Amino acid sequence: MLESISPLELNAIIANSPSIDQIGTLERIARIQARSIKGAAKLKGLRMALSMIDLTTLEGKDTPGKVRQLCYKAQHLHDQAADLPTVAAVCVYPTMVGVAKKALGNSGIKVASVSTAFPSGQAPFELKKLDTQYALDNGADEIDMVISRGRFLAGDYQFVYDEIAAIKALCGQARIKVIFETGELDSLDQVRRISDLAIAAGADFIKTSTGKIQPAATFPVVLTMLGAIKDHFDKTGQMIGMKPAGGISSSKLALQHLLMVKEVLGEAWLSNEWYRFGASSLANDLLMQYQKQQTGKYQSAAYFSID
Amino acid sequence: MEILKTYKLYIGGQFPRTESGRSYAVLAPNGKHLANVCQASKKDVRNAVQAARKAQASWAGKTAFNRSQIVYRIAEMLENRKVQFIEELAAMGLAQQSAEQEVQMSIDRCVYYAGWADKFQTLLGSVNPVGSSHFNFSVPEPMGVVGVVACQQTALLGLISQILPLLIGGNTVVVVANTTQPLCAISFAEVLATSDVPGGVVNILTGEVGELLPTLAGHMDVNALSIAPIDSNLQNAAQEAAIDNLKRVRIFTDPLHVKSAQGLPYIADFQEIKTTWHPVEQVAGGAGGY
Numbered sequence: 133m134l135e136s137i138s139p140l141e142l143n144a145i146i147a148n149s150p151s152i153d154q155i156g157t158l159e160r161i162a163r164i165q166a167r168s169i170k171g172a173a174k175l176k177g178l179r180m181a182l183s184m185i186d187l188t189t190l191e192g193k194d195t196p197g198k199v200r201q202l203c204y205k206a207q208h209l210h211d212q213a214a215d216l217p218t219v220a221a222v223c224v225y226p227t228m229v230g231v232a233k234k235a236l237g238n239s240g241i242k243v244a245s246v247s248t249a250f251p252s253g254q255a256p257f258e259l260k261k262l263d264t265q266y267a268l269d270n271g272a273d274e275i276d277m278v279i280s281r282g283r284f285l286a287g288d289y290q291f292v293y294d295e296i297a298a299i300k301a302l303c304g305q306a307r308i309k310v311i312f313e314t315g316e317l318d319s320l321d322q323v324r325r326i327s328d329l330a331i332a333a334g335a336d337f338i339k340t341s342t343g344k345i346q347p348a349a350t351f352p353v354v355l356t357m358l359g360a361i362k363d364h365f366d367k368t369g370q371m372i373g374m375k376p377a378g379g380i381s382s383s384k385l386a387l388q389h390l391l392m393v394k395e396v397l398g399e400a401w402l403s404n405e406w407y408r409f410g411a412s413s414l415a416n417d418l419l420m421q422y423q424k425q426q427t428g429k430y431q432s433a434a435y436f437s438i439d
Numbered sequence: 440m441e442i443l444k445t446y447k448l449y450i451g452g453q454f455p456r457t458e459s460g461r462s463y464a465v466l467a468p469n470g471k472h473l474a475n476v477c478q479a480s481k482k483d484v485r486n487a488v489q490a491a492r493k494a495q496a497s498w499a500g501k502t503a504f505n506r507s508q509i510v511y512r513i514a515e516m517l518e519n520r521k522v523q524f525i526e527e528l529a530a531m532g533l534a535q536q537s538a539e540q541e542v543q544m545s546i547d548r549c550v551y552y553a554g555w556a557d558k559f560q561t562l563l564g565s566v567n568p569v570g571s572s573h574f575n576f577s578v579p580e581p582m583g584v585v586g587v588v589a590c591q592q593t594a595l596l597g598l599i600s601q602i603l604p605l606l607i608g609g610n611t612v613v614v615v616a617n618t619t620q621p622l623c624a625i626s627f628a629e630v631l632a633t634s635d636v637p638g639g640v641v642n643i644l645t646g647e648v649g650e651l652l653p654t655l656a657g658h659m660d661v662n663a664l665s666i667a668p669i670d671s672n673l674q675n676a677a678q679e680a681a682i683d684n685l686k687r688v689r690i691f692t693d694p695l696h697v698k699s700a701q702g703l704p705y706i707a708d709f710q711e712i713k714t715t716w717h718p719v720e721q722v723a724g725g726a727g728g729y
Contacts, residue, residue, distance in 0.1 A: 430658045
């Protein structure tokens with residue numbers, strides 16, 4: 133167990149976390165959403181978004197067969213279209229990590245595992261560590277952990293910090309994404325506060341949601357989190373990744389997210405090393421739009437694989 | 440003060456303006472300005488097809504009897520608004536008597552197709568004789584989303600005669616209305632919106648056929664086209680654009696609103712026949728049981 137942060141340092145993090153101007157945030161988003169991307173830029177954006185997807189299946193009914201099918205899709209998004217990128221990663225439950233790892237082989241696609249009693253995070257700390265260790269032992273390249281929202285809302289920041297830091301220490305080389313479940317956090321101020329806390333505790337990525345709670349990755353929430361990443365970068369020069377998850381199901385939304393990232397953080401974040409979309413149905417919509425751009429004809433879901 | 444009506448599109452059960460923001464003037468034969476209507480664009484076609492696709496499975500999943508009741512309900516709602524439709528037809532140039540006749544025939548046609556809704560299956564389906572121990576039967580199923588270029592000669596009767604046979608068969612439709620006389624089509628959309636027809640089952644666009652038809656014909660998510668008598672160059676272009684997803688294209692050279700063009704054959708045009716082989720136990724020589 134690594135040494136815990138002192139209450140004084142923790143207080144400083146919380147106290148320095150700025151409050152968010154909600155009206156200003158909404159206006160900035162409205163400006164971003166009013167822009168439209170067309171032609172070559174749109175094609176490039178669609179390809180980029182495809183390469184940033186964490187193709188996800190997180191259901192009680194998941195089976196090895198379903199996971200293998202998803203892994204195949206990750207490598208063959210739409211074989212009718214020449215030289216498409218692959219997705220960034222496949223995201224599954226810890227019990228499916230072994231299956232996914234084997235199915236993906238040396239394709240270069242990473243295996244991300246949710247952990248720490250996803251999605252609620254309501255389990256004893258020891259179990260959360262076992263959960264994470266199990267995923268790592270089976271070959272997970274990335275760990276998507278959930279925070280204890282109840283503790284955070286109750287003001288037990290020490291607990292939340294220690295939990296993130298402990299999982300981070302466990303992960304070693306594997307990158308860790310910290311899921312806030314912003315749909316349960318009530319205000320943008322809270323979102324900013326947990327962003328600062330998680331970054332201080334060692335998060336490689338900060339992630340909006342589990343996908344199990346609505347609302348999920350809304351624009352105000354994502355913009356707030358990007359702001360935290362930006363401030364951290366300006367202060368320390370260290371880059372933190374961002375992963376919106378849940379609710380981004382159309383190409384239009386995905387492109388607007390990319391616009392926002394470029395505007396707030398700059399070109400450096402426009403790669404799947406620093407930006408990811410947690411999604412399942414987004415991939416097909418991106419592919420349909422991509423084909424529309426190529427052929428000039430509106431597409432039908434009937435000609436794209438079911439995932 | 441007279442409140443003039445804004446004629447808008449009908450997509451997914453809503454009445455949006457065209458996303459393009461364009462409009463055009465509808466004139467009476469004597470040149471009088473009747474109204475401004477939306478001039479729909481490609482993106483409106485896309486939105487309409489999306490709405491039609493979303494509505495299709497549950498519309499086809501309703502019982503035939505329920506679809507019959509809903510179409511009958513259209514007749515009831517039309518009856519209520521008779522006066523409005525007669526006025527609109529007259530404003531667009533029809534003699535009073537012809538206008539009255541057209542509205543009456545439109546109502547009759549709704550009742551006619553309400554009757555067909557749970558009967559055509561029996562006439563188009565069959566049990567087929569086969570030489571093995573199978574129960575072999577064929578049943579009609581809807582094509583899916585059908586693109587419709589409405590009759591350009593009549594404003595109401597043609598439209599109704601063209602879409603009802605598709606609806607009772609479980610299809611959903613995207614209609615390009617009569618370009619020069621579109622008022623009745625949008626008023627008819629108001630009838631649909633208040634007669635238990637679920638949103639998205641019928642979508643009505645007003646605008647240039649020459650602009651909208653190529654997009655509709657090329658759309659990979661449209662399963663069939665029903666094209667009323669229009670310029671043959673446009674019809675040919677639509678057939679070519681429809682090749683990519685092997686749409687069924689039905690092009691009409693004679694007006695559809697006449698009685699002789701109506702009935703079972705037109706319903707059958709937009710049905711796909713599915714044949715099922717169901718194994719049956721051969722208990723004893725010649726006596727199969729199912």
